[in-house]
Amino acid sequence: MPVTTKAQRLEARKQKAREHAAVRARKLVRKAVRQRESRQSGRSRIIGILTVVALIAFGLVMIVGVYDGHRDASAGALIFGLIALAIAGLGVRLVLSDLNPARPWGKARAENCPQCHQPSLREKEMTRVEYHGSVTTTWRGIVTLCSPSCGFTSIRKP
Numbered sequence: 001m002p003v004t005t006k007a008q009r010l011e012a013r014k015q016k017a018r019e020h021a022a023v024r025a026r027k028l029v030r031k032a033v034r035q036r037e038s039r040q041s042g043r044s045r046i047i048g049i050l051t052v053v054a055l056i057a058f059g060l061v062m063i064v065g066v067y068d069g070h071r072d073a074s075a076g077a078l079i080f081g082l083i084a085l086a087i088a089g090l091g092v093r094l095v096l097s098d099l100n101p102a103r104p105w106g107k108a109r110a111e112n113c114p115q116c117h118q119p120s121l122r123e124k125e126m127t128r129v130e131y132h133g134s135v136t137t138t139w140r141g142i143v144t145l146c147s148p149s150c151g152f153t154s155i156r157k158p
């Protein structure tokens, strides 16, 4: 068994924490790249529209179908139905503005890209939720992406 000092063990733990942080940073950057691709291809909007349609259908079925007749179970159904319609209402706005394929991902950054020297850097705060058993951890980072042809990415703390 190798002899390790307290300082070495501490250093090993720090090293491991740095590696974990690097892996999480890469995952956040990958998520940002996928999100940009998904929006530009219009896929995000199609999924958004389908979700809104499903919520409206669910809301109407709950309100019209279940509320009509079953007096005892009706209050809960009405509330579920109204909640579904309210979320659908918010979803319509998201589909029309935020998920518009013509709208660029993130916010423009003032400086030029350090790699291609073009003014094409855009940034956005990304969130990733990890579940380990009953523990939920949320990771946040502001991801900067250059154009897909350049491929420059960076991440910093929010």
Ligand SMILES: [Zn+2]
Binding pocket: 113, 114, 115, 116, 117, 118, 120, 146, 147, 150, 151, 152
């Ligand atoms: Zn670039």
